[in-house]
Amino acid sequence: MPNKFSSAAGTCGFALASKGSRSSRCDFAKCCLRVAVVGGGLAGLSVADRLCKLGVGEVVLFDPNPIGVGNASAVAAGMLHKFTPRGKKAFMADEAFQRSQEMISESAPNSIIYHGALFRAAVTEKQEKDYIKASQLNPDSELLLLQGDEVQCSVPQSPARMGLLIRDAFIIDTKMYMKELWNKCVSTGAASHRLERVKSPADLFDSGFDSVVIAAGYQSNDLVPQHMNMQRKQGRNVIFRKRSSGSVFNIPMVSGKYLVPQRDNDLLAGATVEAVDPNVNERGISETLEALGTRIFELYPDLEEHYEPASVTSGVRGIPIRPPGIAPLPYLSSPSPNVWLIAGLASRGLLHHALLADLLTNALVSNDPSLLPEELQSGID
Ligand SMILES: Cc1cc2nc3c(=O)[nH]c(=O)nc-3n(C[C@H](O)[C@H](O)[C@H](O)COP(=O)(O)OP(=O)(O)OC[C@H]3O[C@@H](n4cnc5c(N)ncnc54)[C@H](O)[C@@H]3O)c2cc1C
Known part of the structure; x- marks a missing residue:
């Protein structure tokens, strides 16, 4: 498999030998890199942002959907x-929380x-x-x-x-965040989006890419089969609008199901625990409420007095399968040379996306998978 990164580093190392600076060699090699990122959800966009920030020459994002319209990230409740x-505390929670806050406030404080x-x-x-x-x-x-x-x-x-x-x-507001994160990538001049579904990493190497990042959410399984073991879970939301006589719900609440304040005094009620329903797009408000069960109303008994249901959304997230009692960890690995994987963010995409993107992109530009935390390579704690 071609590896322009290592050859570029070698050529550049030779050319700049008199300067003798390791960072100069790395900077030159990074400028030559062409990276394909497959998937424009939170994982793919944060990787694209970090690659642009690191000075990678070209970052092409492949996703058949416009930014902010894809799968799980587009319907996340935003917690x-x-x-x-x-x-x-979740895996590396303090550092992850800090990095996410930084990425959000740098790119989309609104x-x-x-x-x-x-x-x-x-x-x-x-x-x-x-x-x-x-x-x-x-x-x-x-x-x-x-x-x-x-x-x-x-x-x-x-x-x-x-x-x-x-x-x-x-x-x-995850949709807004993703759109603004992407605008920031595009403003560097290095990033572009192709509205295409990728069939295999090999096709991208054939098109001249040096590295491929798989960030396709639960569909990552299809692109690097036999490397990971992920379960699919469907999340379903009902968006409630405040009645004119109603009072505002103000503190987000979770207990299996969640109730989360949104913009304009809307309220999102949902859960991500049901089995995948192939006909989910045909389900209306009452069917979705039925699927969510009574827990929503147990969490907030006055819900219907203050709010009326207005619309529904749904999406599928991927969770690494692990032995009972063991916390799920995301996958961050290099399944084959120049192929990098970031997947299985489960219900904590907003907590982990920025930290994982930092770890993955540092390993990618150094062309050194050993820089990735070992426990994330198997997805098991
Ligand atoms: C209903 C719901 C509520 C949630 N609420 C929260 C929350 O409050 N807080 C939180 O932290 N997390 C939440 N999550 C989880 C969070 O959404 C995920 O952890 C996160 O969005 C995963 O991001 P991702 O980029 O890995 O995957 P995705 O967002 O699924 O993105 C994958 C992208 O890859 C694209 N793609 C797939 N296959 C291909 C291909 N072959 N070629 C090109 N592109 C491809 C898809 O179109 C999609 O855009 C929720 C999830 C759901 C479903």
């Missing part, structure tokens, strides 16, 4: 915070809809135990355990008797 459903607390309501005894433990283990008060009247006081719309308040959370 960005550090904690898993059991109240533990996409931040909300910054404040998020409430995880405990609805089972197990959750109550998990949340008590999580609040005891968390040394820096990022989590607050609320019980009894404390819930009523801090989250008046919740009937729960216990829950965790995650103090630092964001809600992002």
Whole structure:
């Protein structure tokens, strides 16, 4: 397989030998690189952004959909915070949270809809135990355990008797964020978009690309078969509009299902746990509400008094399959020479996209897969 990167580095190293600067050699080689990024969701766009920032010569994004219209990223509820459903910190959560905030505020500060607390309501005894433990283990008060009247006081719309308040959370308008992130890439002059579905990485090498990044969400499985084991889960949302007499729902709430404030006082209710429904696009509001079940109304019993359902959205996300009890980690690897994979972001795309893009692009421009964290290469913690 051709590797213009290493040959460019070699030529350049020879040409600039008298200057003897390692960074000069790298800069020259990067300018010669042509990279194809397959998939224009959060993963592909953040990789494209980092490649442009690193000075790569040409970045071509392949996606049959316009930016912000693709699969999971386009329908994400927009929640960005550090904690898993059991109240533990997610993989590299502190660093990932920091990098995501930086990428969002550098490229699309207006996409931040909300910054404040998020409430995880405990609805089972197990959750109550998990949340008590999580609040005891968390040394820096990022989590607050609320019980009894404390819930009523801090989250008046919740009937729960216990829950965790995650103090630092964001809600992002993901579509707007993706469009602005892409505009930033295009403004460098190095990036372009082809409205095409890629059949195989080999076709891209035949077209003269030096490296190929697979960032095709749950469909990444089809492009690098036998390398990973991903499960598909469908997410379905109902967007509610505030009734003129209704009052505004203000603190995002999660407990398996989620209720998340959106722009213009809209409210997104949804879940990402159902099996994939091949006819999902034909489902209307009442069928979607039925599929979401009663938990939405248990989280917020006054929902229908204050809001009316207006539309539905859906998307499929990919989750690495792992043994029971083991946290899912995304895939970040190089399945074959000059092919790079970023997939399986599961329900934490907003938390992990910027950190993973940094790790992947540094390894790519150095042409050194050993720079990728070992635990992410198998997708198992
Ligand atoms: C309903 C729902 C709600 C969610 N809410 C949240 C949330 O609140 N917070 C959070 O952090 N995460 C959330 N997630 C998860 C989050 O959306 C994903 O982790 C993230 O969007 C995955 O991004 P991605 O780029 O890997 O995949 P995707 O967004 O699925 O993007 C993949 C892209 O690849 C393209 N593609 C596929 N195959 C090809 C091909 N052969 N050639 C070219 N292009 C191709 C597709 O068109 C698509 O645009 C939610 C997911 C769903 C479904």
